[in-house]
Amino acid sequence: MATQLLRRVTQILSHGNPKPSSHISVARPFSSATETIRATLFPGDGIGPEIAESVKQVFKTADVPIEWEEHYVGDQVDPRTQSFLTWESLESVRRNRVGLKGPMATPIGKGHRSLNLTLRKELNLYANVRPCYSLPGYKTRYDDVNLITIRENTEGEYSGLEHQVVRGVVESLKIITRQASLRVAEYAFHYAKTHGRERVSAIHKANIMQKTDGLFLKCCREVAEKYPEITYEEVVIDNCCMMLVKNPALFDVLVMPNLYGDIISDLCAGLIGGLGLTPSCNIGEGGIALAEAVHGSAPDIAGKNMANPTALLLSSVSMLRHLNLHDKADRIQDAILNTIAEGKYRTADLGGTSTTTDFTKAICDHL
Amino acid sequence: MATSRRSLPLLRTLIAGKTQTRTVTYMPRPGDGAPRPVTLIPGDGIGPLVTNAVEQVMEAMHAPVYFEKYDVHGDMNRVPPEVMDSIRKNKVCLKGGLKTPMGGGVNSLNMQLRKELDLYASLVNCCNLPGLRTRHENVDIVVIRENTEGEYSGLEHEVVPGVVESLKVITKFCSERIAKYAFEYAYLNNRKKVTAVHKANIMKLADGLFLESCREVATKYPSIKYNEIIVDNCCMQLVSKPEQFDVMVTPNLYGNLVANTAAGIAGGTGVMPGGNVGAEYAVFEQGASAGNVGKEKMVEQKTANPVALLLSSAMMLRHLQFPSFADRLENAVKRVILEGQYRTKDLGGGSTTQEVVDAVIAKLD
Numbered sequence: 001m002a003t004q005l006l007r008r009v010t011q012i013l014s015h016g017n018p019k020p021s022s023h024i025s026v027a028r029p030f031s032s033a034t035e036t037i038r039a040t041l042f043p044g045d046g047i048g049p050e051i052a053e054s055v056k057q058v059f060k061t062a063d064v065p066i067e068w069e070e071h072y073v074g075d076q077v078d079p080r081t082q083s084f085l086t087w088e089s090l091e092s093v094r095r096n097r098v099g100l101k102g103p104m105a106t107p108i109g110k111g112h113r114s115l116n117l118t119l120r121k122e123l124n125l126y127a128n129v130r131p132c133y134s135l136p137g138y139k140t141r142y143d144d145v146n147l148i149t150i151r152e153n154t155e156g157e158y159s160g161l162e163h164q165v166v167r168g169v170v171e172s173l174k175i176i177t178r179q180a181s182l183r184v185a186e187y188a189f190h191y192a193k194t195h196g197r198e199r200v201s202a203i204h205k206a207n208i209m210q211k212t213d214g215l216f217l218k219c220c221r222e223v224a225e226k227y228p229e230i231t232y233e234e235v236v237i238d239n240c241c242m243m244l245v246k247n248p249a250l251f252d253v254l255v256m257p258n259l260y261g262d263i264i265s266d267l268c269a270g271l272i273g274g275l276g277l278t279p280s281c282n283i284g285e286g287g288i289a290l291a292e293a294v295h296g297s298a299p300d301i302a303g304k305n306m307a308n309p310t311a312l313l314l315s316s317v318s319m320l321r322h323l324n325l326h327d328k329a330d331r332i333q334d335a336i337l338n339t340i341a342e343g344k345y346r347t348a349d350l351g352g353t354s355t356t357t358d359f360t361k362a363i364c365d366h367l
Numbered sequence: 368m369a370t371s372r373r374s375l376p377l378l379r380t381l382i383a384g385k386t387q388t389r390t391v392t393y394m395p396r397p398g399d400g401a402p403r404p405v406t407l408i409p410g411d412g413i414g415p416l417v418t419n420a421v422e423q424v425m426e427a428m429h430a431p432v433y434f435e436k437y438d439v440h441g442d443m444n445r446v447p448p449e450v451m452d453s454i455r456k457n458k459v460c461l462k463g464g465l466k467t468p469m470g471g472g473v474n475s476l477n478m479q480l481r482k483e484l485d486l487y488a489s490l491v492n493c494c495n496l497p498g499l500r501t502r503h504e505n506v507d508i509v510v511i512r513e514n515t516e517g518e519y520s521g522l523e524h525e526v527v528p529g530v531v532e533s534l535k536v537i538t539k540f541c542s543e544r545i546a547k548y549a550f551e552y553a554y555l556n557n558r559k560k561v562t563a564v565h566k567a568n569i570m571k572l573a574d575g576l577f578l579e580s581c582r583e584v585a586t587k588y589p590s591i592k593y594n595e596i597i598v599d600n601c602c603m604q605l606v607s608k609p610e611q612f613d614v615m616v617t618p619n620l621y622g623n624l625v626a627n628t629a630a631g632i633a634g635g636t637g638v639m640p641g642g643n644v645g646a647e648y649a650v651f652e653q654g655a656s657a658g659n660v661g662k663e664k665m666v667e668q669k670t671a672n673p674v675a676l677l678l679s680s681a682m683m684l685r686h687l688q689f690p691s692f693a694d695r696l697e698n699a700v701k702r703v704i705l706e707g708q709y710r711t712k713d714l715g716g717g718s719t720t721q722e723v724v725d726a727v728i729a730k731l732d
Contacts (some may be wrong), residue, residue: 174533209465211523212533245628259620263598263624319625
């Protein structure tokens with residue numbers, strides 16, 4: 001009877017609809033090695049399938065209790081989603097609440113939405129989280145990078161609302177709402193707290209864009225008051241850019257609106273070695289997490305077993321952390337970092353000669 | 368001994384890395400040496416400190432400029448009309464920083480100056496200075512940024528409580544003239560490549576218009592290479608491979624970020640010269656000032672870096688057509704940096720502003 005009660009409670013907790021404004025990761029109190037979690041996997045195009053295979057192998061060797069549901073991007077536009085992603089794929093992510101996405105190349109053409117845009121809008125992915133830390137063993141000009149960029153993903157300058165006023169004059173709208181800013185600020189502080197970070201910096205240009213970025217800052221300040229143990233500061237974006245390239249150790253967690261987030265997160269990716277090594281995770285309403293690899297699909301090396309799976313592997317690690325499987329996440333992350341640090345097995349883009357499968361095997365050996 | 372005494376100046380020039388080159392092809396017109404008036408706005412924070420440095424150095428050089436000083440502060444509502452009249456009369460202005468207060472109400476005075484005088488091009492020269500070690504070598508980037516429109520139009524309003532809109536305006540007129548200025552600059556300075564920075568994959572109409580104007584102007588300069596790069600990729604490339612960039616032309620906001628990033632990798636905003644120029648007027652200031660204007664500690668301890676404004680004033684001297692004075696100032700500043708003895712805190716040293724100024728004056732020949 002106790003087990004039955006336990007099972008009922010588990011069901012309620014995992015299927016119950018959380019409050020619409022809830023954005024905190026749905027805690028899975030009974031996630032143990034016995035209960036498998038279903039996750040959606042989009043291998044993607046180009047090198048996608050190879051690196052997805054790497055992830056599956058590493059997870060199997062590490063005994064991670066995840067069962068993958070693979071979905072592929074079709075070659076026909078699904079009228080229900082107006083894109084190449086089918087309704088079933090999206091439902092699967094909504095149901096499972098976690099997903100991992102490989103690189104997707106949006107086919108050129110009209111009449112359909114871009115794949116990333118579809119995912120973002122349909123799943124209401126409002127925050128993009130990119131942890132950037134220098135990989136020991138892969139030397140770049142910066143050795144002490146250890147920061148997280150959290151970028152608001154739905155509004156801001158990327159609302160896509162442009163129009164031509166008269167010939168030769170174009171207006172583009174930048175929209176900032178209180179709701180979206182509060183949401184992303186809450187997530188940023190929550191993330192900082194759960195990951196033991198001490199400082200959150202809000203990046204803005206409120207001296208020029210007083211009302212829009214001013215609203216963003218106001219929301220951040222409100223949330224900051226609820227977390228007195230976390231230091232909160234505000235940095236103007238040009239100052240931030242300069243400080244990042246001179247001394248990236250000054251920053252801890254950065255929270256920013258859409259456009260600045262795009263630029264700063266790519267800048268930080270450049271500091272640690274490029275998009276091929278950067279993990280990324282999109283957080284949606286109701287605790288949905290879709291981890292993704294932000295690099296391209298590299299069609300020129302597809303199928304040649306040369307791709308570097310690090311970005312997708314590190315993204316899957318951040319997915320595990322979202323699921324509170326911290327011990328597994330740490331083990332896999334350590335294995336990856338040790339493999340790269342050793343330097344014996346490195347793929348071509350890091351300056352080595354290993355194949356994808358060799359690299360994956362080395363990581364499994366390190367587990 | 369006699370030989371060592373004679374070899375000392377030679378050794379000094381060898382250390383300085385440049386021989387005392389005097390250009391043999393400068394012929395001024397009669398009357399060119401008449402002193403020119405320049406409006407000087409010390410501004411807030413470290414502004415008065417660094418403009419004072421420039422005044423001292425100009426005095427020491429006996430440069431044919433005299434300054435008309437005006438008091439303007441960042442929290443004033445408008446730039447006072449007598450200042451604007453003075454700038455319109457003199458056509459050249461040197462400015463320390465004006466601190467724009469956060470929050471609502473006041474339109475940035477810097478923007479006001481730029482719009483009223485139509486200073487549509489902002490130029491920041493980011494290059495590695497010899498002797499100043501940074502993480503990146505071979506940086507030689509000029510960032511030309513559109514200064515009047517774009518995201519900084521200041522057109523914002525609250526639609527309903529909790530929803531705010533801001534307009535970004537891009538016009539063909541402004542995009543065309545900034546593109547023309549960028550290519551003209553490249554042509555006049557023998558630069559090989561112009562890169563346009565944009566985000567046209569997302570903001571298709573707005574940045575698309577900017578790119579269209581750049582492409583049109585590029586066809587008129589077939590000897591200069593032209594390419595385009597998306598702004599997030601651009602920042603990533605700037606921190607990993609900055610040597611691929613030469614002249615960059617950007618709209619307003621991206622220009623701000625790219626200029627500050629490029630200045631950061633080349634040594635910091637304390638050393639990069641820059642100015643704002645329009646068809647009729649020119650205002651020179653620190654190239655990319657990233658909010659250091661209001662740093663009180665710097666003001667109290669007088670450790671602001673005057674190098675940027677000194678180099679910008681050399682730019683100003685060149686603009687006023689006093690090339691040999693500009694050369695002397697530029698060489699003196701570069702020699703001080705090369706020797707590395709007098710450096711302010713942001714360059715890793717411990718000198719005060721005054722010490723650096725004295726060193727520069729001592730190095731003037």
